[in-house]
Amino acid sequence: MVMSANQNRAVVLVSGGLDSATTLAMAQSQGFEPYAISFDYGQRHRFELEAARRVCKSVGVQRHVMFSLDLRAFGGSALTDVDLSVPKQRTDEEMEAGIPITYVPARNTIFLSIAMGWAETLGAFDLFIGVNAIDYSGYPDCRPEFITAFMNLANLATKAGVEAAGSWRIHTPLISLSKAEIIRQGTELGVDFGLTHSCYDPGVEGVSCGVCDSCQLRLKGFADAGMTDPLHYASERTVD
Amino acid sequence: MVMSANQNRAVVLVSGGLDSATTLAMAQSQGFEPYAISFDYGQRHRFELEAARRVCKSVGVQRHVMFSLDLRAFGGSALTDVDLSVPKQRTDEEMEAGIPITYVPARNTIFLSIAMGWAETLGAFDLFIGVNAIDYSGYPDCRPEFITAFMNLANLATKAGVEAAGSWRIHTPLISLSKAEIIRQGTELGVDFGLTHSCYDPGVEGVSCGVCDSCQLRLKGFADAGMTDPLHYASERTVD
Numbered sequence: 001m002v003m004s005a006n007q008n009r010a011v012v013l014v015s016g017g018l019d020s021a022t023t024l025a026m027a028q029s030q031g032f033e034p035y036a037i038s039f040d041y042g043q044r045h046r047f048e049l050e051a052a053r054r055v056c057k058s059v060g061v062q063r064h065v066m067f068s069l070d071l072r073a074f075g076g077s078a079l080t081d082v083d084l085s086v087p088k089q090r091t092d093e094e095m096e097a098g099i100p101i102t103y104v105p106a107r108n109t110i111f112l113s114i115a116m117g118w119a120e121t122l123g124a125f126d127l128f129i130g131v132n133a134i135d136y137s138g139y140p141d142c143r144p145e146f147i148t149a150f151m152n153l154a155n156l157a158t159k160a161g162v163e164a165a166g167s168w169r170i171h172t173p174l175i176s177l178s179k180a181e182i183i184r185q186g187t188e189l190g191v192d193f194g195l196t197h198s199c200y201d202p203g204v205e206g207v208s209c210g211v212c213d214s215c216q217l218r219l220k221g222f223a224d225a226g227m228t229d230p231l232h233y234a235s236e237r238t239v240d
Numbered sequence: 241m242v243m244s245a246n247q248n249r250a251v252v253l254v255s256g257g258l259d260s261a262t263t264l265a266m267a268q269s270q271g272f273e274p275y276a277i278s279f280d281y282g283q284r285h286r287f288e289l290e291a292a293r294r295v296c297k298s299v300g301v302q303r304h305v306m307f308s309l310d311l312r313a314f315g316g317s318a319l320t321d322v323d324l325s326v327p328k329q330r331t332d333e334e335m336e337a338g339i340p341i342t343y344v345p346a347r348n349t350i351f352l353s354i355a356m357g358w359a360e361t362l363g364a365f366d367l368f369i370g371v372n373a374i375d376y377s378g379y380p381d382c383r384p385e386f387i388t389a390f391m392n393l394a395n396l397a398t399k400a401g402v403e404a405a406g407s408w409r410i411h412t413p414l415i416s417l418s419k420a421e422i423i424r425q426g427t428e429l430g431v432d433f434g435l436t437h438s439c440y441d442p443g444v445e446g447v448s449c450g451v452c453d454s455c456q457l458r459l460k461g462f463a464d465a466g467m468t469d470p471l472h473y474a475s476e477r478t479v480d
Binding site (some may be wrong): 065067068069070071073074075076099103104105106107108109110113114116117118120121140141143145146149150152153154156157158159160161162163 | 305307308309310311313314315316339343344345346347348349350353354356357358360361380381383385386389390392393394396397398399400401402403
């Protein structure tokens with residue numbers, strides 16, 4: 001095991017969406033060598049993994065791990081349980097009214113834990129995750145207080161944290177950006193958003209529905225940024 | 241998703257070792273309905289999963305999930321990397337000298353995160369894990385401060401924690417017991433230690449080596465308790 005700190009290495013969580021593609025570009029622009037990890041967890045929008053591959057390939061990561069774990073074993077989310085429907089055409093008020101059924105129990109905790117384990121074997125102490133607390137979906141594990149608690153845990157949970165106390169850094173460069181700002185900054189860094197995928201309920205060949213929460217947030221972001229989303233959509237709700 | 245609290249339900253991590261078998265019996269004796277989870281993570285002592293099955297069957301859990309995730313993707317531990325050897329015949333001084341090569345990066349964080357996700361879908365807020373900080377192996381993620389940090393994280397990470405703040409409880413009934421005390425208390429609760437498995441480097445048909453750290457701790461525990469281990473061993477270091 002490489003236990004010396006490799007200060008340029010960072011593990012970046014890459015879902016294939018526009019947030020994580022921008023996060024990856026930001027990690028590179030800050031001088032990190034990115035090691036990317038994506039999770040095949042039984043999500044119905046498994047097409048996003050193709051997007052993750054394309055995004056990682058386009059920017060040239062050191063290594064891209066596709067990690068499998070089947071969260072369908074538990075269900076409890078519209079993203080992993082085929083008996084639950086992905087909400088469509090929700091109004092802004094509905095979207096702001098609480099934690100939605102697309103919440104996957106413990107997802108970011110599980111993903112960050114696995115990323116931390118990999119980082120430790122790489123001698124890295126830096127994790128990047130594209131969570132966002134502004135134009136976000138109401139998920140509890142996207143909030144700054146969650147990230148701070150995870151960082152505290154990392155320093156107690158690992159050999160690396162014990163031997164070099166307080167070394168772990170969880171980078172959340174998008175946490176206080178609006179979706180429009182993310183899109184603008186990603187564009188400046190050269191992110192090709194045409195490679196990304198955001199839809200929770202894609203149709204054949206991964207075509208985005210345009211009306212799930214994730215599509216709506218994305219489309220509103222491009223509209224607010226005064227830009228056009230390069231993706232094609234099956235249908236589009238009129239965005240205010 | 242069942243979001244009402246099911247106060248009798250608890251998720252218990254069951255490795256198949258004597259500690260987790262005793263923890264499971266303790267959860268039951270405290271009135272919990274146990275939901276057991278075991279992890280097939282690419283461990284070289286995969287034989288322990290057979291023991292986990294036997295233990296869960298013997299006490300009658302509500303459900304036993306065998307969760308697969310391949311930590312060999314990263315390596316970095318003698319338990320998951322076939323290029324690293326499991327230490328044998330280490331003296332007490334060597335065992336106390338630091339975090340050993342059998343440490344699996346982030347293991348308990350990953351396992352507790354997944355258990356937490358399952359518990360949330362069950363409407364449960366109670367997790368049981370058989371970590372031990374006395375006769376332990378020097379792993380950072382077996383210490384009380386790690387458990388406290390994980391509990392703080394759970395209350396921020398989950399929908400259940402947000403909606404019923406401070407509800408998560410991580411039970412560690414073994415944390416301040418010696419191995420001998422664990423064996424005595426397990427025996428009182430009727431645990432059949434002949435069903436369990438502790439060896440890190442078992443031979444054919446799962447026969448325990450008798451000389452890895454885990455076997456040594458186990459054998460010393462039985463000796464200190466004035467009892468005989470029902471398991472057979474390939475060889476045994478003389479225990480003081």
